Amino acid sequence: MSERTADVIIIGGGVIGASIAYYLTKLGVKPVLLERGDICAGTSGACDKAISMQSKNPGLHLDLALESSAMFPGLGEELGADLDYHRYGGMIAIENERQMAIMEKFVERQKNHGLPVEILSGDEARKRQPAFAPSVIAATYSPADAEVSPLKLTFAFARAARRGGADIRTGAEVRGLLTNAGRVEGVVTQAGEVRAGVVVNAAGVFAPAVGRMAGLELPIKPRRGQIIVTEPMPPMVHGEIWSARYIVAKYNPEMIRSEDPEAADLGVGLAAGQTAEGTLLIGGTREFVGYDTAVTPEATAAVLRHAVSILPFLAKVHVIRTFAGLRPYTPDGMPILGPVDGLEGFVMAAGHEGDGIALAPITGKMLAAYIAGAETDKRLRDLALSRFQQAK
Amino acid sequence: MTQSDTDIIVIGAGPAGLSAAAEAARLGAAVLVLDENDRPGGQLFKQIHKFFGSKDHRAGVRGYAIGDSLLAETARLGARIELGAVVYAIYPDRRVAVITADQRRLLLNPKKIILATGASENALAFPGCTLPGVMSAGAVQTMVNLHRVLPADKTLMVGSGNVGLIVSYQIRQAGGKVAALVEAAPVIGGYGVHAAKISRLGVPILTGHTVKCVHGTDRVEGATLVALDDKFRAVPGSERDIEIGCVAIAVGLTPLAELALMCGCKFTYIPKLGGHLPVHDDNMETTAAGIYVAGDITGVEEASSAMEEGRLAGIAAAEALGRVAPSEAAVLKQAVWARLNALRTGRFGQARRDAKERITAEGRGAHVV
Numbered sequence: 001m002s003e004r005t006a007d008v009i010i011i012g013g014g015v016i017g018a019s020i021a022y023y024l025t026k027l028g029v030k031p032v033l034l035e036r037g038d039i040c041a042g043t044s045g046a047c048d049k050a051i052s053m054q055s056k057n058p059g060l061h062l063d064l065a066l067e068s069s070a071m072f073p074g075l076g077e078e079l080g081a082d083l084d085y086h087r088y089g090g091m092i093a094i095e096n097e098r099q100m101a102i103m104e105k106f107v108e109r110q111k112n113h114g115l116p117v118e119i120l121s122g123d124e125a126r127k128r129q130p131a132f133a134p135s136v137i138a139a140t141y142s143p144a145d146a147e148v149s150p151l152k153l154t155f156a157f158a159r160a161a162r163r164g165g166a167d168i169r170t171g172a173e174v175r176g177l178l179t180n181a182g183r184v185e186g187v188v189t190q191a192g193e194v195r196a197g198v199v200v201n202a203a204g205v206f207a208p209a210v211g212r213m214a215g216l217e218l219p220i221k222p223r224r225g226q227i228i229v230t231e232p233m234p235p236m237v238h239g240e241i242w243s244a245r246y247i248v249a250k251y252n253p254e255m256i257r258s259e260d261p262e263a264a265d266l267g268v269g270l271a272a273g274q275t276a277e278g279t280l281l282i283g284g285t286r287e288f289v290g291y292d293t294a295v296t297p298e299a300t301a302a303v304l305r306h307a308v309s310i311l312p313f314l315a316k317v318h319v320i321r322t323f324a325g326l327r328p329y330t331p332d333g334m335p336i337l338g339p340v341d342g343l344e345g346f347v348m349a350a351g352h353e354g355d356g357i358a359l360a361p362i363t364g365k366m367l368a369a370y371i372a373g374a375e376t377d378k379r380l381r382d383l384a385l386s387r388f389q390q391a392k
Numbered sequence: 393m394t395q396s397d398t399d400i401i402v403i404g405a406g407p408a409g410l411s412a413a414a415e416a417a418r419l420g421a422a423v424l425v426l427d428e429n430d431r432p433g434g435q436l437f438k439q440i441h442k443f444f445g446s447k448d449h450r451a452g453v454r455g456y457a458i459g460d461s462l463l464a465e466t467a468r469l470g471a472r473i474e475l476g477a478v479v480y481a482i483y484p485d486r487r488v489a490v491i492t493a494d495q496r497r498l499l500l501n502p503k504k505i506i507l508a509t510g511a512s513e514n515a516l517a518f519p520g521c522t523l524p525g526v527m528s529a530g531a532v533q534t535m536v537n538l539h540r541v542l543p544a545d546k547t548l549m550v551g552s553g554n555v556g557l558i559v560s561y562q563i564r565q566a567g568g569k570v571a572a573l574v575e576a577a578p579v580i581g582g583y584g585v586h587a588a589k590i591s592r593l594g595v596p597i598l599t600g601h602t603v604k605c606v607h608g609t610d611r612v613e614g615a616t617l618v619a620l621d622d623k624f625r626a627v628p629g630s631e632r633d634i635e636i637g638c639v640a641i642a643v644g645l646t647p648l649a650e651l652a653l654m655c656g657c658k659f660t661y662i663p664k665l666g667g668h669l670p671v672h673d674d675n676m677e678t679t680a681a682g683i684y685v686a687g688d689i690t691g692v693e694e695a696s697s698a699m700e701e702g703r704l705a706g707i708a709a710a711e712a713l714g715r716v717a718p719s720e721a722a723v724l725k726q727a728v729w730a731r732l733n734a735l736r737t738g739r740f741g742q743a744r745r746d747a748k749e750r751i752t753a754e755g756r757g758a759h760v761v
Contacts, residue, residue, distance in 0.1 A: 296483065
């Protein structure tokens, strides 16, 4: 068995693991990143491209997102890669008075938290977004929403980390954790042991399996999101589009039930945006079905039914592909970040659900600073695993 | 289209699919054939030439006549054919998702599925290949034989397999000229008898040649041919220009195996048969239980063998549904295998038989009875 020593081991080669690896190298720490499959082969490679501010809950969630958002504009240049990053803004379509009441409160709280956002009348909304159906009674608009290619972002982080001295290994499966007297000492992979005083669990939806190696129960569950891809077409939508139902589905899917019971079961809400190539990505669902990544005809139909009601032109557009990704859900919608009580050297960095792309830069920066001992962000206390353990 | 009484869904109404449907219906299964085209028959109705083989293989009968008799057979036996019906997915629980001709979305739940989706023609990239007038040989054949439209006075044929040779002949029959037939390889790919026929009509067959580029402003006006050496490199100075209005590309076919891929079937790679293919056993059943394949999707051959494979799949699927006793099914299948093996003889046939044997060798034993 081969054995080697590193300062830090990161488990997981998704956008979060790659981001932490990159920001560590910026601080002079050269981590080993162990990825069971390939870089960006899991959740980060099976999502849409939105960097959404409007979908974030006002509070710590939105604060982190805004900080992360401010890091994006210069990131491509810093990483030496074209990330397909654009800040075209985003809109949330409101279909009825009930949604209007919820969104008015939501937007008011977001404004108070510093998010530039406003509610436009139906006609104003259609002026900005002519593709909206006449039935859209109003829409929010925020210039803060942006988009990025999640694949390009993840690979750019990984490549920049590698250039900075990180040892990034794919096909490296972590099978066990080495601990001694309440301290982490390394991991066991199929190719032997790797020793380090710090082990970062950035395994996303598979973080609970890594947690169990440390005797920890993590409240992370895979939540499936199905996404539909259309044929390429000329620009039809501007920036990112969501439906108010998407926001409701994210925070309280039961409220949709009276409108569409099947959509409530599947957690259907609209999240749509057009890629540089002209295809439209149309999401999505939020389903608890274990680790099943199959697509289903029921979800395709429910998502498209909802999408066509907001963007009627879609009725005449061909769908070329559907795919599903698993998002690492946590009960309070916030990631689990930072140290874990009782196991020194074990660091959590998972549970971002659908916010992993948007929160990747700030997550990487905060955790790298903590791990390198440069600075401990006070907010890590509120994001720690202990918030769930105390609740029990 | 209702789903409640469907035992078997056949996808593709070409020679393989229709034969499968006929055989399964004959044995008492309720069969529904789906095809995305607005006419059944696959390529049969544009095949105005006589088929090869023995009397058992309907040798001497023209393709469209075989198509007519297959349609009559399926109709007589009660297999339904739904046209303009696009199958866009097969889900892990074996549900078949269809968009019908009148734009309805259906989810069908058959007990067995037979994939007879055929193959698509390969493209060839060269400067000018997107100009109107550059098309597949199959498209030329459809225009000439079905729509009675000659694409151009003079055509350049690329590829000397049977498709290239036969379509060249049919262009001549329709009153067009074939300025040249180029073949990159040093030898003609198709049957000598077809090549001899067009040679006698004065079509120059240039082996060791390819099309370097096509010129024209809004459409094909001419092409530059170039000789190739034994390593397929262009020989400098060998270029020559010809005047043509159409380039027909006949450089092989690729099995349309996407639906088999969706079913999670095990695949193998056999370039001689067109590339990535779902493996199957002697019953034409793939490694996904209840999913059968027949025709070009199992490796590109000819309509004659596609029809026999279809019959095999039809019998096997009906047998699996209990519509026919295993002993009786064994006799029926043996007769089909005998005809299939007879087709796969000779210099060309034996190579195909060997390649096909590799597929079944991999597919055998996937389902323990």
